Amino acid sequence: MRNIRRAFRITILVILALWLHYVLPHRDVARVTSTEVVRTDLSGLNRIFFAQTDTGNAESLSRDLRFINSQRKRTYLFGLIRGGNQTMVYRNEDTGWIYPPYFKFDSADLQAEAGAAISTEAPYDWVVITHYGWRINWLSIYPNAVSIRPAPGEDFRPVPWSNIVIYVLMLAGVLFVRAMWRQFRERTLDPLAESAEDRIDHVQADFAERRGRLRRWWDRLRGK
C-alpha cells in the first residue's frame, strides 16, 4: 500500500515536472537561417502539442503553420552547459487567450521579425529566441517561438528571470495553501472530530448504562 502510494506520488510529480518543462519559457541563442510556411494536417496524436489557428480565425482541420528554421547553441542540464551548434525548427503560432497563457497574438509580426533576422553569412547575427515546448521528431512537434530579440553575442547566456519569478510565486502559493489547510484543520476539522468523538462517547456511555439497567432488571427477574 505504501509502495503504491509512493509510486502514485512520484508519477504525479514527474507529470508536473514534465508539464512545467514543456510550458515554461526557455531561451535559446540562435541564428535564423530561413522561415517558411508548411500546410499541415494534425493527427489526434500530436494535436495537443499545437495551438489553434490565429486568434479570431475559424478553426479548421488543416492549416498553414509558420516555421522558423535556425541554428542554435546546444545546451545541456537546463542550459548550464553549452555545446556546439544544432539545427532547430520552431513553429510560430498564436497561443490566444487560453493555453498556455502566453497571450501571443502576433505570430505574423514575429514571422516578419524572424525574416528580418535571417543571417547566413559570417559574421552571424545571433538572436535570443524565447520559446516553450519540445522538438520531438517522431511526433513532428516543434517548440513555439514567443519572441525574438538580438543577442549581444554568440556566448550570451540569458538569465531565466521569468522562470525564477514563476517558481518563487509557485512556492509562495504552495506555502499559502498549506497554511490555509492547516488553519482549516485546526479550527474546523479538529473541533468537529472532537465533538463527534464526544457524541460517540455519550452514546456509548448511555448504551452501557441502559445495558446495566437491563442486566439488573434481568438479574432481579431471575431472583438473584
Next chain:
Amino acid sequence: MNFVRLVIFGFLVLTVVYVCVSLYSRSVRREKLEAEWEETRPEGIHRDAFVKEGMKEYEASLRRRLILLVYVIPPILVGAIILVVN
C-alpha cells in the same frame, strides 16, 4: 469566444480563491483575538463578546477589503504579459 471563456472561468476560479482567502483571513483574525483575550484577561469583558467586538472591527477594516485585490491583480498580470509578449 475564447476571450469570453477566459473571463468566465477566470472569474469562477478567482471567486473560489477569494472565498478561501477571506475565510482563512477571518479564521486567523479570530484566533488572534482569542489569544489576545487569553493573554490580557480584560476585566468584565466576556471572551465571546471580546472576539465579537474584534471581528466587527475586522469586518470594517481595510485589510479585509484588500482581499479584493485577488480580482484585480490577475487581470493586471494578463495585461502586462500581453504588453510584453506582443
